[in-house]
Amino acid sequence: MNLFLLQIADTAQQIANAAQAATNENKDLSMINLLFQGGPLMIPLFLLLVVAVYFFFERYLAINKASKIDENFMSIIKDHILSGNVAAARSLAKNTNNPVARIIDKGIQRIGKPIDAIEKSMENVGRLEMYKLEKNLSVLSLVSGIAPMFGFLGTIVGMVQLFYGISSTGEYTLSTIASGIYVKMITSATGLIIGLLAYVGHSFLNAQVDKTVNRMEVASSDFIDTLQEPTR
Structure with missing residues (x-):
């Protein structure tokens, strides 16, 4: 019984230590550094963000000009x-x-x-x-679908690397696993955010196109x- 209680206490202490380590790391970890820890797949995600922002403003200005x-x-x-x-x-x-x-x-x-x-x-x-x-609105639709997939792919690749390292070294402390998992989840969060922004932008521009088309139909009539x- 005492041995069981000692095991529980030891596990609780490990969890507390892992949480404290994560808290201390978060204090020193800026958002930029956090993004950089997402791995190589953060590069295509960044490029997708640039593409989405560029085509959103390019289409917004063109549609806004056409509607005047x-x-x-x-x-x-x-x-x-x-x-x-x-x-x-x-x-x-x-x-x-x-x-x-x-x-x-x-x-x-x-x-x-x-x-x-x-x-x-x-x-x-x-x-x-x-x-x-x-024209080019399909690019935003494409980004909204691709970005989350890249994010999930980055997480899967990171998890594979993490567990492969554990199986190779035999080190599987809660602190190591927790820090490894949250870093790998960065790509998923980034991909979902980029996909959401692209989807909202695509929907907004579609609404503006519909308003302009309605003006065209009214004028023709x-x-x-x-x-x-x-x-x-």
Whole structure:
């Protein structure tokens, strides 16, 4: 009985020592040093983070620029068309640099043809503009899926190395195992964080694209309605 109690006390002491060692190490361990201890797979994870940040801001700026349009743009186009001044409408649309203006410009070029033909031409331009807006968004989706996998792979590789070292040396103190495990878990945490950030960024940009596409559809509908109104 006494031997059993001594074993329990010894185990508890080892756990306390391991916890104290981990606490002392955490005091001296900065976030940068902690990340560096994640191993070689932290390099591709860092590259994935750089790629995700770059393409997020590149797409954000492009989508934000495409969504900006003068609130009076369609009113001016409508006034020109109803007054028969098609040349002025075409000039305004051609000199305005955004997806809505390019769609309207294509519609103006087709004035005189059947409505179905005009709508078809505008839809083709709309699809092309939508493709431009969604360009490179797939990169963020790819990063959101790959980054956690790299993180788990780093943890698995680290655990294999840890237990191989234990089997080779025969040293398996709780302190060694605990410190080895939390260091190897760094890659998993980093991969999950990068994947989450990429997923949120992808969802946010998709929402912005949807808003811009909605403006394009509303402008196209207004333009078709204007063509069916009698001229002044």
